[in-house]
Amino acid sequence: MRGSTKLFTIFGIDIELHFTWWFVFILLSWSLSATFFPHYFPEQTKEMYWMMGITASLLLFVSVLLHELSHSLVAQAKKIKVKSITLFFFGGVAGITKEEMKPSTELQMALAGPFFSIFLGVVFFLINRLNVNFFITAISFYLYQLNFILAIFNLIPGYPLDGGRAFRAILYWYYKDLKKATRIAVAGGKLFASFLIILGVFALISGTGAGLWFIFLGGFLYFIANASYEQVVLKDVLEDIKVKELMQKKFVSLSPEMEFSKFIRKYVNNDEDVFVVKGKSFTGLLDLERVGRLPGKMQDVVKLKQISMPLHQIKSLKMEDNAYVAFRKFAENGLNVIPVVEKGKLIGLVSRKKIMHRLVWEMKFGKLDGMRSKIKRKVSWKKK
Numbered sequence: 268m269r270g271s272t273k274l275f276t277i278f279g280i281d282i283e284l285h286f287t288w289w290f291v292f293i294l295l296s297w298s299l300s301a302t303f304f305p306h307y308f309p310e311q312t313k314e315m316y317w318m319m320g321i322t323a324s325l326l327l328f329v330s331v332l333l334h335e336l337s338h339s340l341v342a343q344a345k346k347i348k349v350k351s352i353t354l355f356f357f358g359g360v361a362g363i364t365k366e367e368m369k370p371s372t373e374l375q376m377a378l379a380g381p382f383f384s385i386f387l388g389v390v391f392f393l394i395n396r397l398n399v400n401f402f403i404t405a406i407s408f409y410l411y412q413l414n415f416i417l418a419i420f421n422l423i424p425g426y427p428l429d430g431g432r433a434f435r436a437i438l439y440w441y442y443k444d445l446k447k448a449t450r451i452a453v454a455g456g457k458l459f460a461s462f463l464i465i466l467g468v469f470a471l472i473s474g475t476g477a478g479l480w481f482i483f484l485g486g487f488l489y490f491i492a493n494a495s496y497e498q499v500v501l502k503d504v505l506e507d508i509k510v511k512e513l514m515q516k517k518f519v520s521l522s523p524e525m526e527f528s529k530f531i532r533k534y535v536n537n538d539e540d541v542f543v544v545k546g547k548s549f550t551g552l553l554d555l556e557r558v559g560r561l562p563g564k565m566q567d568v569v570k571l572k573q574i575s576m577p578l579h580q581i582k583s584l585k586m587e588d589n590a591y592v593a594f595r596k597f598a599e600n601g602l603n604v605i606p607v608v609e610k611g612k613l614i615g616l617v618s619r620k621k622i623m624h625r626l627v628w629e630m631k632f633g634k635l636d637g638m639r640s641k642i643k644r645k646v647s648w649k650k651k
Contacts, residue, residue: 271353280339281362282332285355292328296320299409308405319402323409328354330387330414334421335359337383338429341376370440377432381418388414425456427491449499456492460485504629505591505622510584513593513622514607514615520545521553523572527561530571541604543613544575550613551575554602576602583608584617590625593617 271283300320304311308319332354339349339361351362368376391411398404424434431452438448463485470478521530523546530553534542542553553575561569582596584607596605597619607615 271355273351277336278340278343280336280349281351283351283353285353287355288328292324295327296324299323303409304405307408308401319405322402323406326406326410327413330384330410330417331359333387334380334384334417335361337379338376339363341379342372345372345376347372370436373439374433374436377429377436380429381421384414384418384421388412388418423459424452425459425488425492426452427456427488427495428459431456431492446499446503449496453492453496457489460489460492463488501594501626502591504626505594506589508590508622508625508629509586510588510590510593510607510617511586513590513617513625514586515618515621516615518543518616521571522546523549523551523570523575525571526567527569527571527574528563528566531566541602541616541618543606543616544571545613546572549575550578552578552581552602552604552606554604556603557601578606578608578613581606585609586614590617590622594619594622597622 271285274282274284276282296317297320300313300316304316304319304323311319332352335352335354339352342349342361342363345368347363347368349361349363353360353362388411391407391414395404395407395411421429422433423430425431426435426449434455435448435452438451439445442448463481467478467481467483467485470481472478519542521542521544523544530542540555542555544551544553549572551572553571557576558574581602582599582605584593584596584605586607586609593605597603603619605617606613607617
């Protein structure tokens with residue numbers, strides 16, 4: 268995920284930290300040290316409150332990580348690959364490669380997180396009751412409550428919360444239609460998000476500091492819910508379009524040994540931004556958007572192969588792939604053009620621009636595959 272830093276790898280899963288984590292970490296540490304702990308555990312020094320606030324914040328994010336890790340371990344048990352877990356502003360996201368799965372699998376994955384949070388809540392509750400010392404008792408007091416709240420909050424049946432994902436799994440099993448199931452679950456998520464925003468506004472008016480948290484959280488959930496449905500619709504449209512329908516078979520091949528200055532003079536009026544660079548020992552793509560500013564003297568020296576991305580470093584497409592696979596690989600590669608490769612040879616190119624153009628037409632005029640089938644039936648009927 269963009270804006271994330273990799274921390275470590277566990278069970279083959281990359282654990283990443285989004286830059287927004289620092290914002291909530293600082294804000295939460297300050298909130299705990301300034302209000303929560305002084306209220307429940309008075310007569311301590313400011314240094315002690317800050318130490319408690321920072322420790323509790325770190326352990327809360329460890330709890331969130333374990334919550335997300337439980338989802339991922341269930342996914343791995345179901346033979347679903349998990350690339351990463353990213354901790355960000357309001358929780359975590361597991362980078363699961365398989366988007367559509369059996370309802371029973373999604374249900375188990377969704378419920379694993381809240382159940383593990385309940386387990387953590389019980390563990391911290393027991394630690395709190397042991398009353399080992401003041402510091403541990405205070406930290407566990409906060410953490411057992413937050414883990415129970417995290418579990419209950421996530422069980423609310425509104426997408427993208429875990430309860431919403433479980434609700435979608437049940438709807439998918441009932442309707443056998445992922446798009447319809449997602450639409451209903453997302454509606455629940457938007458309703459709950461709107462409730463949080465309204466609650467936050469009233470809280471701010473009444474002078475309660477938690478109102479800002481409710482507004483931020485509600486707005487975030489509303490945005491994610493909306494984006495999740497759009498993703499399902501996008502997949503539904505693009506997965507029926509084959510790469511071979513969009514593939515550009517004819518393209519200009521430039522010599523890897525060509526100087527950049529010569530290339531500029533020759534193709535200055537060309538409206539393409541990506542070019543194929545191909546020779547006996549090198550094949551790659553020259554993406555002008557990825558090329559930094561080169562001084563005039565450097566342009567006379569630099570060869571095209573030096574500023575091109577080798578083909579073996581690009582996640583390419585196959586003829587049997589669909590447009591949705593291509594859409595995802597645009598993001599993975601950071602390119603606007605993806606090569607189509609068969610048996611190690613470059614046979615064509617697919618551009619983001621062409622896929623987006625086709626997507627607009629499909630969304631506006633309906634599925635073109637269905638229209639083509641109707642046309643074929645009419646033609647065959649006339650022949651008879």
